[in-house]
Amino acid sequence: MFQTMTFLDYNLTPDNLAEWREKPLKQHFEESDVEPGFTQPLFVDSGGFKLMNSTTFGQPPEDGGSENDWGIYTNPESILKLQLDYGADIVATLDFPIPQNLNREEATERMEWSIDNAVECLQLLNDDEKLEEWDVDGTPSVYVAIHGHSYEDVNWYVSRFLDRAEELDEAFEGFALGSLVPLSNSPNVLVDIVQGARDAIPEERYDDIALHVFGISGRLCPLLSLLGVDTFDSSNYLKAARNKSFIHPETWRRTKLSDWDEGDCDCQACQDIYFDDMRHALLESDVSYKRIEGEHGKHYKSEYYAQIAHHNFELYSRQMQEVRDAIDDGELLEIVAEFAQGKNIVEKGLKRAQLHNPELREQLADIGYEELVAGPDAETFQTKLSGFLEGVEDTTREKRTISLKHGPNDFSILQQNSYQPPSEADVLLILPCSQEKPYSDSRTQQAVLSLLEEYRDRFHKISVSGLYGPVPEEFEEADPVMSYEYVLTTADDDQIELVANRLAQYLDQFGERFDHILAYTTSKAYRRAIDEAFTRYGRGEIYPSDPRALQLTEHFRSENIDEFVGRFTSSL
Known part of the structure; x- marks a missing residue:
């Protein structure tokens, strides 16, 4: 899935947002000049990450909070109503993300809050009177947002939700793993977290409960698909383009426009790029917000950025199609093994996956990838994993822990009487x-x-x-x-x-x-x-x-x- 941003990223005012909420997003696009309009399923996240630190979007007045001009509050009812106004086909429940190194007490508390919110979201979608009050025609599928920084955290989270939502799973479609982007370069931890979620889902429900990961794309997607992840979203293709970087189709490294060899890629996007004009506009010209004269006409810089983003997106799309084809042909492990060669981060992740699932070692050896088989520590790891409460060693914790409960009065230089500037x-x-x-x-x-x-x-x-x-x-x-x-x-x-x-x-x-x-x-x-x-x-x-x-x-x-x-x- 391609990823856009929340309403807070577009510098909207409460009035602007009210106009967008008057009708579903797809209807806005159907009435615009964009053809053929917006026809794909719309997955709307809760915005929990953006709302995490906000002092504006707190609890509603009836729950002890303050009224705001937006009419949006950090509670399940307010967020679900916003998602329904957008015309979402799929929604993610309101979550409380867990920053790296958050102290244990607050991390557990936030997981409990997120589970409470998920249950309340499903209750609202099962409340016919509420849906009639909101004039809702059809309800979206629900992905429960989950967080955790270890196998045990996520396994507990998923298990606890499934226990609590046993009678409320009519709209429940799957889980969406969050807080993963900072771990994209920590394959061991990422594999542990995905495996923790998958292991908590009863085997008889594997085909009924989907597993989504927020913000992950590129070289780790085939491996995570092997572990049971069904869908991905990402804005990396845009972020790279904003920095004038092409993602290389072989190495998957970001390559600056100044170093890019146009012969390295044959995607449709690259066929449509006039590279000399692009280099002149983005690397040499100091013109902004005006069309720049090139050998092949006048173009805005934004058009060239869009072409780089198109290349990056084509690369991700091509990879996803290869994964789908490999699943259909029963050759996903071969694709993952081939992709792991020469890519250290994927190889590390694949070896970590074998520690959870020893059968992968035999399967890799059978298809001729002995060099990717995990070492003898696999047996020790399995013994540790079976002692669930002892758990997998948590490599994400650092000495510095953080708290989200600090307020403005916890520090003020104006109260430090001994302070004097040099x-x-x-x-x-x-x-x-x-x-x-x-x-x-x-x-x-x-x-x-x-x-x-x-x-x-x-x-x-x-x-x-x-x-x-x-x-x-x-x-x-x-x-x-x-x-x-x-x-x-x-x-x-x-x-x-x-x-x-x-x-x-x-x-x-x-x-x-x-x-x-x-x-x-x-x-x-x-x-x-x-x-x-x-x-x-x-x-x-x-x-x-x-x-x-x-x-x-x-x-x-x-x-x-x-x-x-x-x-x-x-x-x-």
Whole structure:
């Protein structure tokens, strides 16, 4: 399945969203100029990942929450109604994703909440009065979203849901595994999780209960199909194209347009590309939002990005067809084994799968792939697995654990009476926070800090946390800062106001100590908060001054960083 995004990604307003909800999405497309319209099944996720950190879309007023202009709340009824308004053929239940390294107590709590939501979703779809009230004509199939970071977690999750939903499975179609994208380069853990879900499904129901994985595509798909995964979705083909990268049909590595050999691919998309024009437009021209003259006519840059995405999508589609054909011909293991050769990550996953299913070792040997047969530790692994409570060694846990229960009052620099900025600093450097902790070690901050190393004594850095506001570098390893997980979004007006207010108060108290106040960010939400604080204080500059777009890719664009570094050095 190809993957789009949630309503929060399109900068919609509550009024815009209300217009989209007036009729099913397919009807919008049928009435547009797009031919032949939207005819494929529509699978609508719950948006749980986007809503996870939102301060706007909480519980409804009747459950102790606050009313919002969107009329959307993080509860099963509100989300299901939105999905039905979209005209979904398949829905995923409202889930509470589990970030990597979330502490055990909160992870278990979130799994329980997700199971409760799945059961309530099915109850709503079995409630004739509710469906009549909503004027629903036909109900969608339901995929229960599940999360977990180990074999045991997922196995328990699936088993517990099946026990609770025994009388509610009329609309229940299957399970959809989430929280997997960060594990795409950890094949052992990924295989354990998929196997944990499959092993929890009674054998007599294998053909009745589908298994979907969110966000996984490419080289791991044949292997996961062998393990019992039925459907996949991905936006990787778009993300690669946005970075001007073709996915190579042999190596599956992302290859930059500047290094791409057009003779490496014979897909239909590549046959339609004029590569000289594409290279000129995307690598040489500085024209934006206008057609660019090429040997074969005038084209927008967006057309070339779309062609790269088309190539990447064709590659995924071709692979899926090969998997379907191999299943029909009884040759899926041969396809997986062939694909594993020379691809270390797939080979690791295949060997991990043999530890769960020793029969694969014999089958691989029988078809001549002895080099892919797992080693002698398989017997030991099987013994461990049979002792279910001892479980499989969890390789995803790191020393740093996080909590989703932190709030704005768990840290505020304005309450740290002993804090004083260094007196020798000339510049106050303001950067957005990062998911990676401590902030200074993150890739996003290092993109700027690594170029300012020789001036380290001349600036004082603070990071703008979407939860806490300004965090001076001395406090980056404080427990509330190291263990929170939060992303500020443009929909969270109240939180943006809180961040802007705290930053303005910080500047009121310490701003006069600095000759220059310089910020660098391409995030729309963080930029809005910083700009508001600068306006209130009366001083401060935000860079890049004129970004092409307010998104993460612009943060790393060399011309944007060069502009900021140039301004920084000129201020000294």
